[in-house]
Amino acid sequence: MATEQKQEYLAEKEYVDEKHDIERSSVVLDEDENSPIPEVAAIVSNRDDPSMPTMTVRVWTLGIFFTVVLSFLNQFFWFRTNPLTIGILVAQLLAYPLGVLMAKILPSGRLNPGPFNIKEHVLITLCANCAGGTAYAVDIIVIQKVFYKQDFGFLANFLLILTTQMLGYGMAGVLRRYLVYPAAMIWPANLVQVALFNTLHKDEDLAPGQWTRYKFFVVAAIGMFVYHWIPNFLFGALGTFAWICWIKPDNHVLAQITGSNGLGFGTMIFDWNVLVSFLTSPLIVPWWAQVNIAVGFFALTWVLVPICYYSNVWEAKHFPIFSSKLFKQDGDTYNVTAITTDHMLDEAKYEAYGPLRLSVFFALTYGIGFAGLASMVTHTWLYHRHKLVAQWRQSREHSEDIHHKLMQAYPEVPDWWYFIVFIVMTVVAVITCEVWDYKLPWWGVLLAIFLAAFFSLPVGLIQAVTNQQPGLNIITEYVIGYALPGRPIANVTFKTLGYISMGQALTFVGDLKLGHYMKVPPRAMFWTQCVGTVIAGVINLVTANWLLATQDKICTDDNKDFSCPSAGTFYSASVIWGVISPNKMFGPTSIYNPINYFFLIGFFLPIPFYYLKKRFPNTWIENIHIPVLLAATGMMPPAKPFNYPMWVAVGFIFQYYIRRRYASWHMRFTYVMSAAFDSGSAFSILVCFFIFGMRGVEIKWWGNNVPKALCPLDAAPTIPIGQL
Incomplete structure (x- = not known):
């Protein structure tokens, strides 16, 4: 009986693999088919033109240009007393007229393959999105130089930025099966991007007098x-x-x-x-x-x-x-x-x-952070375990919706590409922390990466549906603070490896979902994001070093223009969790010891609501x-x-x-x-x-x-x- 079941399984697997390969080369579509999600169906096109050129000179020229400009400006403004972040929408808007201009003035041919198209626009935006913020590891470099009077040099700083920004990309290969392919993973923020792309590129069928x-x-x-x-x-x-x-x-x-x-x-x-x-x-x-956010805010801020x-x-x-x-x-x-x-x-x-x-507010926010992290584990197990198992089994067997079917026209990024990125960045991270005096041993690097990998999926499920991303900064500080007390630089390095690796993984996955909606070849997205991340990291570091060298008393209250409020908060965290350590701050002898009970509160809190939902289905619960x-x-x-x-x-x-x-x-x-x-x-x-x-x-x-x-x-x- 077991042998027959095994033969049946192998035959079915061979059929599924063959069917999968056929679907990749030729997909028969129902023209009326659309996403089962109303917001997605209203915004995202259910058509595609696989013949559109993508990896063009226009893409690389404008993508690198906006990556350099945004990474410089955002890093510059990050140091200011009143920070300013220039969002990716600026690059998205400016790239359109520039792309159209290049299509008009460049000679026709390989350098200028026809009109500027929407997929080129998406790739330029995704490349520039790597510079939409600043590299989190720059905070480590700043507090080292300003507060701890340390400088490990350009190479060490660059390798730290590179590994913390790209390590998460290696995790995206696994996460895409759960956070990109399923129709239910809508990533609401991407719908804004899709709406803008469509606004700029698509002609609309309008009723008389209706605005475009x-x-x-x-x-x-x-x-x-x-x-x-x-x-x-x-x-x-x-x-x-x-x-x-x-x-x-x-x-x-x-x-x-x-x-x-x-x-x-x-x-x-x-x-x-x-x-x-x-x-x-x-x-x-x-x-x-938003109602959940409002209740959480009200309960903490105006009650507790x-x-x-x-x-x-x-x-x-x-x-x-x-x-x-x-x-x-x-x-x-x-x-x-x-x-x-x-x-x-x-x-x-x-x-x-x-x-x-x-x-009291600062102390309680740490407690709420503990509870939120524990609740993610319980909530994911209670609400999503069956869906995750089913998605794992079905990831190679069928297309989730019209958009996933349309993407079968393009070769997917091989898993081994993601695996190579993950292994190389892990090795470089270990070498960086061992060669230079970050005081974080090899096992600390691996532990940080494990935490990032463990929480990426449950956090990603929340972000893909609600547009909210709970962070790992508190738990990473807590763990390494107990493991290596009294080491502030090791603490913030561990936090960055754990917290930002997860954040970067979900950023990459979110961009993959945007490409999924816009029908952009996955391999083109992979390369533009990787190149954009490396360039942005270099510009971030050069800009930071320039300001640290030229601004007198930078990141202090004596410099009214460049007081670095984010770096000040980052430094405070390094003192709480690194210098003093969680054992002294939240241990048995500390007045803040009751904060630890929030872990238990968060772990058990989702359980009664889960059973209330089963008892009273189709209600506000x-x-x-x-x-x-x-x-x-x-x-x-x-x-x-x-x-x-x-x-x-x-x-x-x-x-x-x-x-x-x-x-x-x-x-x-x-x-x-x-x-x-x-x-x-x-x-x-x-x-x-x-x-x-x-x-x-x-x-x-x-x-x-x-x-x-x-x-x-x-x-x-x-x-x-x-x-x-």
């Missing part, structure tokens, strides 16, 4: 560009309009609860850039996910934090109600150099100086998503509480009210509007900066100084500094 997406985009972008000058330059107080605090500015409690540097209750935002700076666009996040603070839990009143800074027990600033020798913890000095203290709810405040800090309420309010208007009341308009224009608002505000910031910011020109009046003038107590502790 392109016209709507242009009008909305120009409108946002003009409007954004008001909160960005002319009337800065509109960015964070903390009007309640103005009623009685000398009331300390009112300031702490309503101020923009406090809990932000009632604070209004009229600046689109402020609204989306940490939480992406509320126009593209599903309403059910005030209760703990005004009950003086962990001596909270000695510190501001919201802050990511480090404090002594009496509320004074914590002097890290007083407890270290050669940038390592000196036990005798530490005992004499005293323990580190955190604001199905929309409860514990990992998203717990990850809601994962961006605080640097995000502040005032970012959330208006974000949810705008989401309610578009993702709930308009989506239900004006469904056809929503399907047609909401994602286009999101892209237009992002583009218009980005152009406004750029123009304002280059015309006025670089010259130090500013309008000095009451409207640009309201937060300091009318709400001075929102960041002040309840008990004055020095009073125990």
Whole structure:
């Protein structure tokens, strides 16, 4: 019987493989077939032209150009006191007219194979997307040079950036089966990109008097560009309009609860850039996910934090109600150099100086981070285990939807390409940490990579559906802090290898999904992303070294233009988890020890909701998503509480009210509007900066100084500094 089953299995496998190969070469499609997901069906085309040229000179020229420009500008702005990120939409918009221009002026032939097409545009955008942010490992280099007075040289720094940026790409080969091919993995942020590509390249069938997406985009972008000058330059107080605090500015409690540097209750935002700076666009996040985020935010920020603070839990009143800074027990600033020798913890000095203290909000966000991470494991097992097993079995047996069928026309990237990238980057990471004095042994590198690989799938499932990505920064700091206490550089290196490797893997997978929607050959996407990542890493490093060498007192409060707020937070984390270590911060003898119970809370919390969903199917209970709810405040800090309420309010208007009341308009224009608002505000910031910011020109009046003038107590502790 077993032999017959085995022969039957082999015969079936041979048939499936043969069928798979046939489908790759010739796919018979139903012209009326479309995605089962309404949002995808409304935005993504169910047609393809495999004859479109892709890997052209235009792609490489414009892709490398925008990669260099964006990586330089974003790294430059990252150091500034008020950081600015130039999003990929800027490159996406500018690449279109430049591509069309190149098609017109270049001589016809191999260098110019016909009109500039949408697939070339996608590849240029994906290449530039590698420079859409900054390499996270630059933070390590900055705190080494500025705070720890270390410099391992250009080669060591480049290898660290290269490995942390590309290691995750090797994991994408496995993840694509679960996060790219299935129709249910929609990646909402990609729909904005698809809408913009279609707006620029496609002719639409319109009813008389109906606007095209392109016209709507242009009008909305120009409108946002003009409007954004008001909160960005002319009337800065509109960015964070903390009007309640103005009623009685000398009331300390009112300031702490309503101020923009406090809990932000009632604070209004009229600046689109402020609204989306940490939480992406509320126009593209599903309403059910926004409700989970709102509940998580409300429970922590406006319930748990005030209760703990005004009950003086962990001596909270000695510190501001919201802050990511480090404090002594009496509320004074914590002097890290007083407890270290050669940038390592000196036990005798530490005992004499005293323990580190955190604001109650900062401490609780670590606890929520613990709970969110544990809940992902339970949630993934309860809700997705059957789907994952089925997808594993079916990944080579059938196409998920029309888009997956259309992609069979192109050769897939072989698994061994991803495997080579993964192995080479792992070996280089080990060599880098062993040759230079990062104080992270080989087993630490492998452990970080294991954590990234373990969490990539559950985090990816959440991001692919909700557009939210819970991070691994806390758990990686926690693990290596116990394994190698007192080593700050080893701690942040481990964190970067674990946290960013996962992030880069999901970035790569998300881009693969965009290429999947746009029917771009997978091998072309692979090479453009790899080349773009290497170029962006080099430019990031060169720009950082240039600023560190030329700016006096950079990354300190003495440099008002380049105080590096992100590097300051990164340094604080290296002290908490590296210098002092989690055992002293959260161990049995620490007042913050109860934070560890959040691991158990997070692990068990999804279970009752899972069984409630089974008991009461097709009710609102199905929309409860514990990992998203717990990850809601994962961006605080640097995000502040005032970012959330208006974000949810705008989401309610578009993702709930308009989506239900004006469904056809929503399907047609909401994602286009999101892209237009992002583009218009980005152009406004750029123009304002280059015309006025670089010259130090500013309008000095009451409207640009309201937060300091009318709400001075929102960041002040309840008990004055020095009073125990």
